[in-house]
Amino acid sequence: MNAYAVDHSHDDHHDHGPPPGLMRWVTTTNHKDIGTLYLWFSLIMFFIGGLMALVIRTELFQPGLQIVDPHFFNQMTTLHALVMIFGVIMPAFVGLANWMLPMMVGAPDMALPRMNNWSFWILPFGFSIMLSTLFMEGGGPASGWTIYPPLVLQTGDALPYLIFSIHILGVSSIMGAINIIATIMNLRAPGMTYMKMPLFVWTWFITAYLLIAVMPVLAGAVTMLLTDKFFGTSFFDAAGGGDPVMFQHIFWFFGHPEVYILILPAFGIVSEIIPTFSRKKLFGYTSMVYATASIAFLSFIVWAHHMFTVGMPLAGEMFFMFSTMLIAVPTGVKVFNWVSTMWKGAMTFETPMLFALGFVIMFTIGGFSGLMLAMTPIDFQYHDTYFVVAHFHYVLVPGAVFAIVGGVYYWLPKWTGNMYDEKLGKAHFWLSTIFVNILFFPMHFVGLAGMPRRIPDYAVQFTDFNQVATIGAFGFGFAQILLLVVVVKCIRGGEKATDQVWEGAHGLEWTVASPAPYHTFSPQPVVK
């Protein structure tokens, strides 16, 4: 599929650069600038959300209450999740999409550049509103990121601000998704048929549809909370004829596709990196596309596995158990395809490859615990314990975050024109991998031993593994400073990158100069 031929014969294009100064970033409609903004925003939020995690882990270092009140602890768990999901992983994926999708499909820019600017710039405002609740009377939201009523309705002044900020984040995501779909459908270079698109483009294409389908559902759910609290409705209040469990159904109808929104683009990134450093084409391209689509479809019919303990009818529990188990099939196909891509390749292990391999192994561990959680009768033991915390952190941190970081290392030379510091990059990978396992693996054990999640204090028999996890948390947190160092160093200078950057790289983005010119393709390339 990678038979690209780019016509550079009349390269006399009008490569006018960006306007100087701060206004460049405020008014920009350039996909690269906006991608950069998204990625920096995501990195800043990563450190904010990480600090919250460290507050949590510090309090949990030993039994008893040492540093924070339980009410503040609950605010930390709630905001840590909201920041990491909506402020880190999603914006990072959108940032990578902004940078790479137009270059990968041979487009000059995103299809809707002005909307692109807006969909980024409302994000900082949304998060300012959300985080400002920490300084309000009664503090921030403390009901968990799942904001279940009736508990969330006990939130003080923060509730309407939380809901408004979720609306803003939703609007931003939907606009981003529309833009991505419009770009992929309309701006592909001649010859770039759907089944020739790089897998990162495919996974984002499908993710964008998921976003458009479910973000309005979340917006509806939180609006119903708003009217229940302030306008006398009783959607979720049994005393008024409503049903608190209905909220959970609506929430997880959003929430489960959301889980795949957080992982499908990661699959795409890893599917770009592994072939490059194996010097071999991606194995089973077609089945990868179909597996992604199957996972996306299944994500709409498994939501109630998040709520097996609410007291569903037996038939409902059976249905959601079986449908959830089915997800293991297409996910397995992906893992087998990645391993087959590596098989009989000629591998090298630069930092992006290390992160991609770490992703495959540790995401699979998260998949295993996911399979265990899918089994309803045993889920009753795991549900709402640290086993669940271990599960979703395995798929989200050494899963999604590792893929994003791998993607950053992979494309950084293309963005800056300089190679990053390979030694520091490798150090970053190894420190992250060691500490992320010290952090999250013991959570399986305390969860199985009976420690519930979202508690600020615990019985003394859980002490040992919690101390190990806290040590891992600080190690992992401080290791991320290396990422910042590598990125800043790479922007400032370093060994010049070639156009192709990596020996085994194929695709349109590797045919343009490094750093990529401000306006990538003029004229349009032709894919043969």
Place this chain on the structure above:
Amino acid sequence: MQCALYGLLIFAVSHSAHAEWELNLTEGVTEISRDVYDMHMFVLWICVWIGVVVFGAMIYSMIKHRKSKGVKPATFSHSTMAEIVWTVIPFAILVTMAVPAAKTLIEMEDTSDSDITVKITGHQWKWEYEYLDSGVKFISSLHPDSREAAVLDSGIDPNSVDNYLLEVDNPLVLPVGKKIRFVLTASDVIHAWWVPEFAIKKDAIPGFINEMWTKIDEEGVYRGQCAELCGRDHGFMPIVVHATSESEYNDWISAQMAAAEAEAQSADREWAMDELMTRGEKVYGTYCVACHQPNGQGLQGVFPSLVGTEMSLNDLDGHIDVVLNGKAGTAMQAFSAQLNDADLAAVITYERNAWGNDTGDVIQPSTIKAVRVQ
């Protein structure tokens, strides 16, 4: 790294009898819990073996197929046969897992033919138990020793507290060998009742009734915790079950019924201030302290203070009303159903005279009784 961790996990499942560094799920003390444990181990081993195969292939490939060894990359990029094989085999494995899971699930959901029914009501942050057959009813909340230690800067070492955070004042008493049906609900927010040794967990949802059952095989003390985030003190509402022989259970029920009778009679007499204050302090320490704090000053912006306020100094009727009926949309619940007249009179008297409020008001159980009638 992964290899080492997997080694650790395999080590974990074979050496699981330690109290600390506890690694694995409990086998529990019911037929269902043993089924669940077996299934847990079955699925875990399937995952371990798939991991061994997949990660083994990866690691082999990473060692053998590297450029530094001078290998030339192969050019194959798809195989329909391989795709079919690794779709069908996982599917078959899933079926072998799904069949026993479905069987156990059906048993777990069959609450018919029970011998005893206990109604569990979740409150922020305690459990209420009611034996529907005998009418015995009480509240079970965190043991005072744990409560005292579980405060910021309490200076008490949790290791010195017996069963820290896993002990209650009034445990649930259940007979072994009987099928016990639980019906669950809640008064305020969603809670979840979970005892790992029974392998049952279900949400207690305000306005709805859920059901589950257990049949305990061995006498003993079994401990669990609330398993659904329910607010500030979610981590401080444990569950303790004393499983006893049937005769011990029957004696206990009779004693509870006699005590309830005596309590009901005491409501009609005149109480002295001292008596009310002593009892009030105890009730406050169990029901109110989590929000309003030991010093009565609450938590600014979250839980209101009771010290020197209009309500606690002057508005007696308002005070009685809010304690009995709660305040909608807040964590302040209606205590009229949870507490008897003497407890309510005592705690209101206490709140109006403690922490320098010193109103001198003495509220009699008969007053509360009169308000209830209205």
